[in-house]
Amino acid sequence: MASTQVHGAAGAPSEAGELIVSMRNVGVAFSAKRRLGESRFWALEDVSLELRRGERLGIIGRNGAGKSTLLRVIAGIVGPDRGSVQRAPISCQLLSLMVGFSPHLSGRDNAILSGMMLGMRHRDIKQRLVAIHEFSELGEFFEQPISSYSTGMLLRLGFSVAMQVDPDVLLIDEVLSVGDAEFQEKSGAALRERMRNGCTVVFVSHEDSQVRQLCDRALWVEHGKSVMQGPVEDVLAAYHAVLHVAPAVK
Amino acid sequence: MPLRYLELVLFSTYTELRAERERSYLGFVWWVLEPAMMMAVFYLVFAVVLKSSAPDYVPFLLVGLTSWQWFKSCVSHGGNAIWSNLGLIRQVKLPCLLFPSVQILADTVKFLFILALLMVILWASGYKPNITYVALLPVLLVELIFAAGATYLVAAVTPLLPDLRFVIEQFLQVVMFISGVVFALDSVPPSLRVWFALNPVVVLVDSARGILMHARWPDWWALAQVAGISLLMCALGIYLVARFTPRYVKLAI
Numbered sequence: 001m002a003s004t005q006v007h008g009a010a011g012a013p014s015e016a017g018e019l020i021v022s023m024r025n026v027g028v029a030f031s032a033k034r035r036l037g038e039s040r041f042w043a044l045e046d047v048s049l050e051l052r053r054g055e056r057l058g059i060i061g062r063n064g065a066g067k068s069t070l071l072r073v074i075a076g077i078v079g080p081d082r083g084s085v086q087r088a089p090i091s092c093q094l095l096s097l098m099v100g101f102s103p104h105l106s107g108r109d110n111a112i113l114s115g116m117m118l119g120m121r122h123r124d125i126k127q128r129l130v131a132i133h134e135f136s137e138l139g140e141f142f143e144q145p146i147s148s149y150s151t152g153m154l155l156r157l158g159f160s161v162a163m164q165v166d167p168d169v170l171l172i173d174e175v176l177s178v179g180d181a182e183f184q185e186k187s188g189a190a191l192r193e194r195m196r197n198g199c200t201v202v203f204v205s206h207e208d209s210q211v212r213q214l215c216d217r218a219l220w221v222e223h224g225k226s227v228m229q230g231p232v233e234d235v236l237a238a239y240h241a242v243l244h245v246a247p248a249v250k
Numbered sequence: 251m252p253l254r255y256l257e258l259v260l261f262s263t264y265t266e267l268r269a270e271r272e273r274s275y276l277g278f279v280w281w282v283l284e285p286a287m288m289m290a291v292f293y294l295v296f297a298v299v300l301k302s303s304a305p306d307y308v309p310f311l312l313v314g315l316t317s318w319q320w321f322k323s324c325v326s327h328g329g330n331a332i333w334s335n336l337g338l339i340r341q342v343k344l345p346c347l348l349f350p351s352v353q354i355l356a357d358t359v360k361f362l363f364i365l366a367l368l369m370v371i372l373w374a375s376g377y378k379p380n381i382t383y384v385a386l387l388p389v390l391l392v393e394l395i396f397a398a399g400a401t402y403l404v405a406a407v408t409p410l411l412p413d414l415r416f417v418i419e420q421f422l423q424v425v426m427f428i429s430g431v432v433f434a435l436d437s438v439p440p441s442l443r444v445w446f447a448l449n450p451v452v453v454l455v456d457s458a459r460g461i462l463m464h465a466r467w468p469d470w471w472a473l474a475q476v477a478g479i480s481l482l483m484c485a486l487g488i489y490l491v492a493r494f495t496p497r498y499v500k501l502a503i
Contacts, residue, residue, distance in 0.1 A: 030500045072340070075343060076343055077339075077341075077343050077499055078496075093342075100338055103269075104268075104272040104273055105268060105269055113265050116254075116257065116258045117258065117342055117344060121254055121257065
Protein backbone atom coordinates (compact mmCIF):
# COMPACT_ATOMS: atom_id res chain seq x y z
CA MET A 1 0.00 0.00 0.00
CA ALA A 2 1.24 3.45 -0.83
CA SER A 3 1.66 5.70 2.14
CA THR A 4 0.27 8.83 0.56
CA GLN A 5 -3.47 8.84 0.35
CA VAL A 6 -4.93 11.95 -1.14
CA HIS A 7 -8.64 12.22 -1.69
CA GLY A 8 -10.11 14.72 -4.07
CA ALA A 9 -13.17 16.73 -3.11
CA ALA A 10 -16.38 14.78 -3.53
CA GLY A 11 -17.89 15.25 -6.94
CA ALA A 12 -14.67 16.52 -8.46
CA PRO A 13 -14.28 15.42 -12.09
CA SER A 14 -11.32 13.22 -11.29
CA GLU A 15 -11.28 11.77 -7.82
CA ALA A 16 -7.67 11.15 -6.89
CA GLY A 17 -7.04 7.75 -5.39
CA GLU A 18 -3.95 6.42 -3.68
CA LEU A 19 -0.63 6.70 -5.45
CA ILE A 20 0.07 3.36 -7.11
CA VAL A 21 2.94 4.08 -9.49
CA SER A 22 5.57 6.73 -9.02
CA MET A 23 8.54 7.24 -11.34
CA ARG A 24 11.34 9.68 -10.70
CA ASN A 25 13.91 10.68 -13.35
CA VAL A 26 13.77 7.25 -14.91
CA GLY A 27 16.17 6.31 -17.69
CA VAL A 28 16.22 3.04 -19.64
CA ALA A 29 18.98 1.92 -21.97
CA PHE A 30 18.78 -0.85 -24.56
CA SER A 31 21.56 -2.71 -26.32
CA ALA A 32 21.56 -1.36 -29.84
CA LYS A 33 23.01 -4.42 -31.54
CA ARG A 34 24.99 -7.52 -30.87
CA ARG A 35 28.56 -6.51 -31.37
CA LEU A 36 31.51 -6.56 -29.09
CA GLY A 37 31.99 -3.22 -27.41
CA GLU A 38 28.33 -3.01 -26.65
CA SER A 39 26.69 0.24 -27.68
CA ARG A 40 23.65 1.36 -25.78
CA PHE A 41 20.96 3.85 -26.55
CA TRP A 42 18.70 5.52 -24.06
CA ALA A 43 15.08 4.93 -25.01
CA LEU A 44 14.06 6.85 -21.91
CA GLU A 45 16.30 9.53 -20.48
CA ASP A 46 14.47 11.37 -17.78
CA VAL A 47 10.82 10.57 -17.16
CA SER A 48 8.84 11.31 -14.04
CA LEU A 49 5.20 10.48 -13.54
CA GLU A 50 2.62 9.71 -10.90
CA LEU A 51 -0.33 7.44 -11.33
CA ARG A 52 -3.20 7.21 -8.86
CA ARG A 53 -5.84 4.55 -8.53
CA GLY A 54 -8.83 5.08 -10.79
CA GLU A 55 -7.01 7.58 -12.95
CA ARG A 56 -6.86 7.47 -16.74
CA LEU A 57 -3.58 8.83 -17.97
CA GLY A 58 -2.93 9.51 -21.64
CA ILE A 59 0.62 9.52 -22.96
CA ILE A 60 1.30 11.58 -26.06
CA GLY A 61 4.42 12.24 -28.06
CA ARG A 62 5.97 11.63 -31.43
CA ASN A 63 7.13 8.31 -32.82
CA GLY A 64 10.25 7.15 -31.07
CA ALA A 65 9.70 9.38 -28.07
CA GLY A 66 9.81 6.35 -25.77
CA LYS A 67 6.09 5.92 -25.10
CA SER A 68 6.05 2.15 -25.55
CA THR A 69 9.15 1.71 -23.41
CA LEU A 70 7.48 3.82 -20.75
CA LEU A 71 4.49 1.47 -20.71
CA ARG A 72 6.84 -1.48 -20.25
CA VAL A 73 8.47 0.23 -17.29
CA ILE A 74 5.07 0.84 -15.70
CA ALA A 75 4.17 -2.81 -16.34
CA GLY A 76 7.34 -3.89 -14.54
CA ILE A 77 8.64 -5.73 -17.60
CA VAL A 78 11.60 -3.40 -18.04
CA GLY A 79 13.53 -2.12 -15.04
CA PRO A 80 15.08 1.37 -14.88
CA ASP A 81 18.81 1.83 -15.47
CA ARG A 82 18.69 5.05 -13.50
CA GLY A 83 16.13 6.88 -11.42
CA SER A 84 13.55 5.09 -9.34
CA VAL A 85 10.23 3.36 -9.87
CA GLN A 86 7.89 2.68 -6.99
CA ARG A 87 4.88 0.52 -7.47
CA ALA A 88 2.21 -0.52 -4.99
CA PRO A 89 1.56 -4.29 -4.92
CA ILE A 90 -0.76 -4.22 -7.90
CA SER A 91 -1.06 -6.08 -11.16
CA CYS A 92 -0.26 -4.10 -14.29
CA GLN A 93 -0.96 -5.67 -17.63
CA LEU A 94 -0.13 -4.48 -21.09
CA LEU A 95 -3.07 -5.07 -23.40
CA SER A 96 -1.25 -7.51 -25.69
CA LEU A 97 -3.00 -9.44 -28.40
CA MET A 98 -2.07 -13.00 -29.34
CA VAL A 99 0.49 -13.45 -26.56
CA GLY A 100 2.06 -16.91 -26.84
CA PHE A 101 -0.18 -17.99 -29.70
CA SER A 102 0.98 -21.22 -31.33
CA PRO A 103 -0.10 -21.76 -34.96
CA HIS A 104 -0.78 -25.49 -34.69
CA LEU A 105 -3.16 -25.30 -31.75
CA SER A 106 -6.89 -24.73 -31.88
CA GLY A 107 -8.43 -21.38 -31.04
CA ARG A 108 -9.63 -22.90 -27.78
CA ASP A 109 -6.20 -24.11 -26.66
CA ASN A 110 -4.60 -20.84 -27.71
CA ALA A 111 -7.19 -18.89 -25.74
CA ILE A 112 -6.38 -20.91 -22.61
CA LEU A 113 -2.62 -20.65 -23.12
CA SER A 114 -2.70 -16.95 -23.84
CA GLY A 115 -5.03 -16.22 -20.94
CA MET A 116 -2.74 -18.07 -18.56
CA MET A 117 0.28 -16.18 -19.84
CA LEU A 118 -1.60 -12.95 -19.25
CA GLY A 119 -1.97 -13.87 -15.60
CA MET A 120 -5.19 -15.87 -15.34
CA ARG A 121 -5.62 -19.15 -13.55
CA HIS A 122 -6.54 -22.20 -15.61
CA ARG A 123 -10.02 -22.55 -14.12
CA ASP A 124 -10.81 -18.84 -14.60
CA ILE A 125 -9.94 -18.80 -18.27
CA LYS A 126 -11.85 -22.05 -18.83
CA GLN A 127 -14.94 -20.44 -17.35
CA ARG A 128 -14.65 -17.57 -19.77
CA LEU A 129 -14.18 -19.69 -22.89
CA VAL A 130 -17.85 -19.38 -23.76
CA ALA A 131 -17.63 -15.61 -23.58
CA ILE A 132 -14.42 -15.62 -25.64
CA HIS A 133 -15.96 -17.91 -28.24
CA GLU A 134 -18.99 -15.69 -28.50
CA PHE A 135 -17.21 -12.35 -28.55
CA SER A 136 -14.66 -13.48 -31.13
CA GLU A 137 -17.46 -14.58 -33.53
CA LEU A 138 -15.31 -17.48 -34.66
CA GLY A 139 -18.06 -20.09 -34.72
CA GLU A 140 -16.79 -23.52 -35.69
CA PHE A 141 -13.32 -22.16 -36.37
CA PHE A 142 -12.81 -21.97 -32.61
CA GLU A 143 -11.88 -25.65 -32.63
CA GLN A 144 -9.63 -25.35 -35.71
CA PRO A 145 -5.88 -24.68 -35.61
CA ILE A 146 -5.29 -20.95 -35.80
CA SER A 147 -2.93 -21.44 -38.74
CA SER A 148 -6.14 -21.63 -40.79
CA TYR A 149 -7.34 -18.22 -39.54
CA SER A 150 -7.31 -14.97 -41.44
CA THR A 151 -5.54 -11.99 -39.88
CA GLY A 152 -8.88 -10.55 -38.85
CA MET A 153 -9.88 -13.78 -37.12
CA LEU A 154 -6.57 -13.90 -35.25
CA LEU A 155 -7.03 -10.34 -34.04
CA ARG A 156 -10.59 -11.07 -32.96
CA LEU A 157 -9.49 -14.07 -30.94
CA GLY A 158 -6.53 -12.16 -29.51
CA PHE A 159 -8.70 -9.25 -28.49
CA SER A 160 -11.38 -11.45 -26.96
CA VAL A 161 -8.79 -13.20 -24.79
CA ALA A 162 -7.01 -9.98 -23.79
CA MET A 163 -10.34 -8.47 -22.69
CA GLN A 164 -10.85 -11.24 -20.14
CA VAL A 165 -7.83 -10.20 -18.14
CA ASP A 166 -8.73 -7.85 -15.34
CA PRO A 167 -5.60 -6.16 -13.98
CA ASP A 168 -5.50 -3.30 -11.46
CA VAL A 169 -3.86 -1.15 -14.09
CA LEU A 170 -4.52 -1.63 -17.76
CA LEU A 171 -1.83 -0.40 -20.14
CA ILE A 172 -2.87 0.24 -23.71
CA ASP A 173 -0.45 0.88 -26.53
CA GLU A 174 -2.45 2.34 -29.42
CA VAL A 175 -4.70 -0.69 -29.96
CA LEU A 176 -8.18 0.43 -29.14
CA SER A 177 -10.04 -1.61 -31.68
CA VAL A 178 -9.22 -4.33 -34.16
CA GLY A 179 -10.67 -6.20 -37.11
CA ASP A 180 -13.19 -5.12 -39.73
CA ALA A 181 -15.42 -2.09 -39.32
CA GLU A 182 -18.10 -3.97 -37.41
CA PHE A 183 -15.74 -5.68 -35.00
CA GLN A 184 -13.82 -2.42 -34.58
CA GLU A 185 -16.95 -0.82 -33.27
CA LYS A 186 -17.64 -3.70 -30.93
CA SER A 187 -14.10 -4.04 -29.61
CA GLY A 188 -13.68 -0.31 -29.24
CA ALA A 189 -16.95 -0.09 -27.32
CA ALA A 190 -15.94 -2.96 -25.01
CA LEU A 191 -12.60 -1.36 -24.25
CA ARG A 192 -14.04 2.11 -23.72
CA GLU A 193 -16.58 0.64 -21.35
CA ARG A 194 -13.78 -1.02 -19.42
CA MET A 195 -11.94 2.30 -19.25
CA ARG A 196 -14.99 4.17 -18.02
CA ASN A 197 -15.73 1.60 -15.33
CA GLY A 198 -13.23 3.06 -12.93
CA CYS A 199 -10.35 0.89 -14.07
CA THR A 200 -6.94 2.56 -13.85
CA VAL A 201 -5.67 3.02 -17.37
CA VAL A 202 -2.52 4.29 -19.03
CA PHE A 203 -3.19 4.91 -22.67
CA VAL A 204 -0.67 5.69 -25.40
CA SER A 205 -2.18 7.33 -28.43
CA HIS A 206 -1.53 9.48 -31.46
CA GLU A 207 -5.10 10.64 -31.68
CA ASP A 208 -5.99 13.73 -29.71
CA SER A 209 -9.68 12.96 -29.90
CA GLN A 210 -9.24 9.62 -28.16
CA VAL A 211 -7.08 11.08 -25.41
CA ARG A 212 -9.57 13.91 -24.93
CA GLN A 213 -12.48 11.50 -24.79
CA LEU A 214 -10.98 8.85 -22.53
CA CYS A 215 -8.35 10.38 -20.30
CA ASP A 216 -8.39 12.59 -17.20
CA ARG A 217 -4.80 13.60 -17.41
CA ALA A 218 -2.04 13.58 -20.00
CA LEU A 219 1.71 13.20 -20.06
CA TRP A 220 3.77 14.48 -22.94
CA VAL A 221 7.00 12.63 -23.68
CA GLU A 222 9.63 13.97 -26.05
CA HIS A 223 13.01 12.36 -26.82
CA GLY A 224 12.74 10.11 -23.78
CA LYS A 225 11.98 12.99 -21.42
CA SER A 226 8.73 13.88 -19.76
CA VAL A 227 7.98 17.42 -20.84
CA MET A 228 4.65 18.14 -19.24
CA GLN A 229 2.03 16.43 -17.15
CA GLY A 230 -1.40 17.84 -16.34
CA PRO A 231 -4.97 18.33 -17.54
CA VAL A 232 -5.54 16.91 -21.01
CA GLU A 233 -6.39 20.19 -22.74
CA ASP A 234 -3.37 22.05 -21.36
CA VAL A 235 -0.92 19.34 -22.33
CA LEU A 236 -2.40 18.89 -25.80
CA ALA A 237 -2.30 22.64 -26.40
CA ALA A 238 1.36 22.87 -25.38
CA TYR A 239 2.23 19.80 -27.45
CA HIS A 240 0.66 21.23 -30.59
CA ALA A 241 2.20 24.64 -30.08
CA VAL A 242 5.65 23.07 -30.15
CA LEU A 243 4.78 20.68 -33.00
CA HIS A 244 3.74 23.54 -35.26
CA VAL A 245 6.45 25.98 -34.32
CA ALA A 246 9.33 23.51 -34.61
CA PRO A 247 8.19 20.50 -36.65
CA ALA A 248 11.52 18.70 -36.46
CA VAL A 249 13.68 19.18 -33.42
CA LYS A 250 17.18 18.03 -34.25
CA MET B 251 1.31 -17.00 -7.40
CA PRO B 252 3.74 -19.94 -7.70
CA LEU B 253 0.77 -22.25 -8.24
CA ARG B 254 -0.23 -20.16 -11.24
CA TYR B 255 3.19 -20.69 -12.77
CA LEU B 256 3.10 -24.41 -12.11
CA GLU B 257 -0.20 -24.57 -13.96
CA LEU B 258 1.31 -22.57 -16.79
CA VAL B 259 4.33 -24.91 -17.05
CA LEU B 260 2.07 -27.96 -17.20
CA PHE B 261 -0.34 -26.49 -19.71
CA SER B 262 2.51 -25.14 -21.87
CA THR B 263 4.08 -28.59 -21.88
CA TYR B 264 0.79 -30.05 -23.03
CA THR B 265 0.46 -27.48 -25.82
CA GLU B 266 4.10 -27.93 -26.80
CA LEU B 267 3.66 -31.68 -27.21
CA ARG B 268 0.33 -31.24 -28.89
CA ALA B 269 1.66 -28.67 -31.37
CA GLU B 270 4.54 -30.97 -32.17
CA ARG B 271 2.11 -33.78 -32.84
CA GLU B 272 0.07 -31.59 -35.19
CA ARG B 273 3.11 -30.50 -37.16
CA SER B 274 3.64 -33.79 -39.00
CA TYR B 275 1.54 -36.51 -40.61
CA LEU B 276 2.74 -39.24 -38.30
CA GLY B 277 2.39 -37.05 -35.22
CA PHE B 278 3.64 -38.58 -32.02
CA VAL B 279 4.76 -41.75 -33.81
CA TRP B 280 7.86 -39.68 -34.49
CA TRP B 281 8.64 -39.45 -30.77
CA VAL B 282 9.54 -43.10 -30.97
CA LEU B 283 10.40 -43.44 -34.64
CA GLU B 284 13.01 -40.72 -34.69
CA PRO B 285 15.15 -42.17 -31.87
CA ALA B 286 14.58 -45.64 -33.27
CA MET B 287 16.00 -44.51 -36.60
CA MET B 288 18.97 -42.92 -34.91
CA MET B 289 19.62 -46.10 -32.97
CA ALA B 290 19.45 -48.06 -36.22
CA VAL B 291 22.09 -45.80 -37.75
CA PHE B 292 24.45 -46.28 -34.81
CA TYR B 293 23.74 -50.01 -34.89
CA LEU B 294 24.62 -50.17 -38.59
CA VAL B 295 27.83 -48.24 -38.15
CA PHE B 296 29.17 -49.84 -35.00
CA ALA B 297 27.71 -53.35 -34.98
CA VAL B 298 27.46 -54.16 -38.67
CA VAL B 299 30.12 -52.10 -40.43
CA LEU B 300 32.76 -51.82 -37.70
CA LYS B 301 31.81 -55.22 -36.28
CA SER B 302 32.11 -54.33 -32.62
CA SER B 303 33.08 -57.54 -30.89
CA ALA B 304 31.85 -56.52 -27.43
CA PRO B 305 29.26 -58.91 -26.00
CA ASP B 306 25.72 -57.56 -25.57
CA TYR B 307 26.60 -54.71 -27.88
CA VAL B 308 23.07 -54.04 -29.14
CA PRO B 309 21.40 -53.62 -25.71
CA PHE B 310 24.51 -51.74 -24.55
CA LEU B 311 24.01 -49.29 -27.42
CA LEU B 312 20.24 -48.99 -27.03
CA VAL B 313 20.32 -48.25 -23.30
CA GLY B 314 23.20 -45.81 -23.73
CA LEU B 315 21.52 -43.89 -26.54
CA THR B 316 18.12 -43.77 -24.83
CA SER B 317 19.63 -42.33 -21.68
CA TRP B 318 21.88 -39.92 -23.56
CA GLN B 319 19.25 -38.70 -26.00
CA TRP B 320 17.02 -37.60 -23.13
CA PHE B 321 19.77 -35.48 -21.61
CA LYS B 322 20.87 -34.15 -24.97
CA SER B 323 17.43 -33.05 -26.16
CA CYS B 324 16.75 -31.29 -22.84
CA VAL B 325 19.95 -29.27 -23.18
CA SER B 326 19.62 -28.47 -26.87
CA HIS B 327 15.90 -27.61 -26.76
CA GLY B 328 15.76 -26.07 -23.29
CA GLY B 329 19.06 -24.25 -23.77
CA ASN B 330 17.50 -22.15 -26.54
CA ALA B 331 14.20 -21.66 -24.77
CA ILE B 332 14.73 -18.25 -23.17
CA TRP B 333 16.49 -16.91 -26.25
CA SER B 334 13.67 -17.96 -28.57
CA ASN B 335 11.05 -16.46 -26.27
CA LEU B 336 12.64 -13.02 -25.93
CA GLY B 337 9.74 -11.50 -27.88
CA LEU B 338 7.25 -12.92 -25.40
CA ILE B 339 9.30 -11.81 -22.39
CA ARG B 340 9.07 -8.27 -23.69
CA GLN B 341 5.28 -8.37 -23.77
CA VAL B 342 4.33 -10.04 -20.52
CA LYS B 343 5.96 -10.38 -17.16
CA LEU B 344 6.74 -14.07 -16.76
CA PRO B 345 9.49 -15.89 -14.88
CA CYS B 346 12.07 -16.83 -17.52
CA LEU B 347 12.71 -20.21 -15.91
CA LEU B 348 9.33 -21.24 -17.28
CA PHE B 349 10.60 -21.68 -20.83
CA PRO B 350 13.46 -24.16 -20.29
CA SER B 351 11.32 -26.02 -17.74
CA VAL B 352 8.60 -26.60 -20.32
CA GLN B 353 11.14 -28.04 -22.76
CA ILE B 354 12.63 -30.32 -20.10
CA LEU B 355 9.18 -31.63 -19.20
CA ALA B 356 8.18 -32.16 -22.82
CA ASP B 357 11.39 -34.05 -23.56
CA THR B 358 10.91 -36.12 -20.43
CA VAL B 359 7.44 -37.19 -21.57
CA LYS B 360 8.89 -38.23 -24.92
CA PHE B 361 11.72 -40.05 -23.14
CA LEU B 362 9.21 -42.09 -21.14
CA PHE B 363 7.66 -43.38 -24.38
CA ILE B 364 11.08 -44.42 -25.66
CA LEU B 365 11.99 -46.00 -22.31
CA ALA B 366 8.84 -48.10 -22.46
CA LEU B 367 9.75 -49.27 -25.96
CA LEU B 368 13.31 -49.98 -24.87
CA MET B 369 12.12 -52.16 -22.01
CA VAL B 370 9.89 -54.17 -24.32
CA ILE B 371 12.84 -54.74 -26.65
CA LEU B 372 15.08 -55.76 -23.73
CA TRP B 373 12.53 -58.19 -22.32
CA ALA B 374 11.96 -59.67 -25.75
CA SER B 375 15.70 -60.25 -26.11
CA GLY B 376 15.97 -61.99 -22.74
CA TYR B 377 16.94 -59.22 -20.32
CA LYS B 378 14.21 -59.90 -17.79
CA PRO B 379 12.81 -57.43 -15.24
CA ASN B 380 14.61 -57.80 -11.93
CA ILE B 381 14.67 -56.46 -8.39
CA THR B 382 17.21 -53.72 -9.22
CA TYR B 383 14.51 -52.01 -11.30
CA VAL B 384 13.66 -50.33 -7.98
CA ALA B 385 16.85 -48.31 -8.39
CA LEU B 386 15.75 -47.04 -11.80
CA LEU B 387 13.61 -44.33 -10.23
CA PRO B 388 16.44 -42.64 -8.26
CA VAL B 389 18.80 -43.01 -11.24
CA LEU B 390 16.32 -41.33 -13.59
CA LEU B 391 15.56 -38.68 -11.00
CA VAL B 392 19.25 -37.79 -10.70
CA GLU B 393 19.52 -37.69 -14.48
CA LEU B 394 16.52 -35.34 -14.61
CA ILE B 395 18.14 -32.98 -12.08
CA PHE B 396 21.43 -33.16 -13.98
CA ALA B 397 19.69 -32.39 -17.28
CA ALA B 398 17.77 -29.53 -15.65
CA GLY B 399 20.96 -28.06 -14.19
CA ALA B 400 22.80 -28.18 -17.51
CA THR B 401 19.75 -26.81 -19.35
CA TYR B 402 19.22 -23.89 -16.97
CA LEU B 403 22.89 -22.94 -17.22
CA VAL B 404 22.87 -22.95 -21.02
CA ALA B 405 19.46 -21.24 -21.15
CA ALA B 406 20.68 -18.45 -18.85
CA VAL B 407 23.70 -17.58 -20.97
CA THR B 408 22.40 -18.16 -24.52
CA PRO B 409 20.34 -14.91 -24.77
CA LEU B 410 23.41 -12.87 -23.86
CA LEU B 411 25.67 -14.94 -26.10
CA PRO B 412 23.55 -16.45 -28.90
CA ASP B 413 26.69 -17.63 -30.68
CA LEU B 414 26.89 -20.28 -27.99
CA ARG B 415 24.18 -22.24 -29.82
CA PHE B 416 26.66 -23.25 -32.51
CA VAL B 417 29.18 -24.47 -29.98
CA ILE B 418 26.79 -26.37 -27.73
CA GLU B 419 25.75 -28.93 -30.35
CA GLN B 420 29.36 -29.82 -31.11
CA PHE B 421 30.24 -29.89 -27.43
CA LEU B 422 27.37 -32.32 -26.75
CA GLN B 423 28.66 -34.52 -29.55
CA VAL B 424 32.08 -34.67 -27.91
CA VAL B 425 30.55 -35.42 -24.50
CA MET B 426 28.61 -38.29 -26.03
CA PHE B 427 31.78 -39.91 -27.37
CA ILE B 428 33.78 -39.52 -24.16
CA SER B 429 30.90 -40.83 -22.05
CA GLY B 430 30.84 -44.37 -23.36
CA VAL B 431 27.41 -43.97 -24.91
CA VAL B 432 28.11 -45.72 -28.20
CA PHE B 433 31.25 -47.69 -27.32
CA ALA B 434 32.67 -48.95 -24.05
CA LEU B 435 35.42 -46.98 -22.34
CA ASP B 436 37.48 -50.15 -21.72
CA SER B 437 40.01 -49.05 -24.29
CA VAL B 438 40.77 -45.86 -22.37
CA PRO B 439 44.27 -46.02 -20.78
CA PRO B 440 44.03 -46.66 -17.00
CA SER B 441 45.87 -43.42 -16.22
CA LEU B 442 43.05 -41.47 -17.85
CA ARG B 443 40.22 -43.53 -16.46
CA VAL B 444 40.08 -41.53 -13.22
CA TRP B 445 39.25 -38.47 -15.24
CA PHE B 446 36.62 -40.21 -17.31
CA ALA B 447 34.96 -41.43 -14.12
CA LEU B 448 34.38 -37.79 -13.09
CA ASN B 449 31.93 -37.40 -15.96
CA PRO B 450 28.37 -37.53 -14.56
CA VAL B 451 27.04 -38.92 -17.84
CA VAL B 452 29.28 -42.01 -17.43
CA VAL B 453 27.83 -42.68 -13.98
CA LEU B 454 24.25 -42.24 -15.18
CA VAL B 455 24.60 -44.34 -18.32
CA ASP B 456 26.48 -47.10 -16.50
CA SER B 457 23.89 -47.22 -13.73
CA ALA B 458 21.07 -47.61 -16.26
CA ARG B 459 22.97 -50.37 -18.07
CA GLY B 460 23.75 -52.18 -14.83
CA ILE B 461 20.08 -52.21 -13.85
CA LEU B 462 18.52 -53.04 -17.19
CA MET B 463 21.12 -55.52 -18.50
CA HIS B 464 22.94 -57.09 -15.57
CA ALA B 465 20.55 -56.76 -12.60
CA ARG B 466 23.35 -54.81 -10.90
CA TRP B 467 22.70 -52.17 -8.23
CA PRO B 468 24.11 -48.72 -9.04
CA ASP B 469 27.18 -47.30 -7.31
CA TRP B 470 25.23 -45.28 -4.75
CA TRP B 471 28.18 -43.14 -3.68
CA ALA B 472 28.95 -42.11 -7.25
CA LEU B 473 25.26 -41.45 -7.85
CA ALA B 474 25.06 -39.28 -4.73
CA GLN B 475 28.01 -37.26 -5.98
CA VAL B 476 26.32 -36.72 -9.34
CA ALA B 477 23.14 -35.70 -7.51
CA GLY B 478 25.14 -33.16 -5.50
CA ILE B 479 26.81 -31.69 -8.58
CA SER B 480 23.46 -31.60 -10.38
CA LEU B 481 21.76 -29.72 -7.54
CA LEU B 482 24.59 -27.20 -7.51
CA MET B 483 24.24 -26.73 -11.28
CA CYS B 484 20.48 -26.23 -10.88
CA ALA B 485 21.00 -23.65 -8.14
CA LEU B 486 23.59 -21.77 -10.19
CA GLY B 487 21.41 -21.94 -13.32
CA ILE B 488 18.35 -20.62 -11.50
CA TYR B 489 20.42 -17.89 -9.89
CA LEU B 490 21.87 -16.81 -13.24
CA VAL B 491 18.48 -16.73 -14.93
CA ALA B 492 17.13 -14.53 -12.13
CA ARG B 493 20.23 -12.37 -12.25
CA PHE B 494 20.13 -11.88 -16.04
CA THR B 495 16.35 -11.48 -16.42
CA PRO B 496 16.47 -7.63 -16.27
CA ARG B 497 19.01 -7.74 -19.10
CA TYR B 498 17.08 -10.10 -21.36
CA VAL B 499 14.33 -7.53 -22.01
CA LYS B 500 16.87 -4.95 -23.06
CA LEU B 501 18.67 -7.03 -25.66
CA ALA B 502 18.55 -6.44 -29.37
CA ILE B 503 16.66 -9.33 -30.95
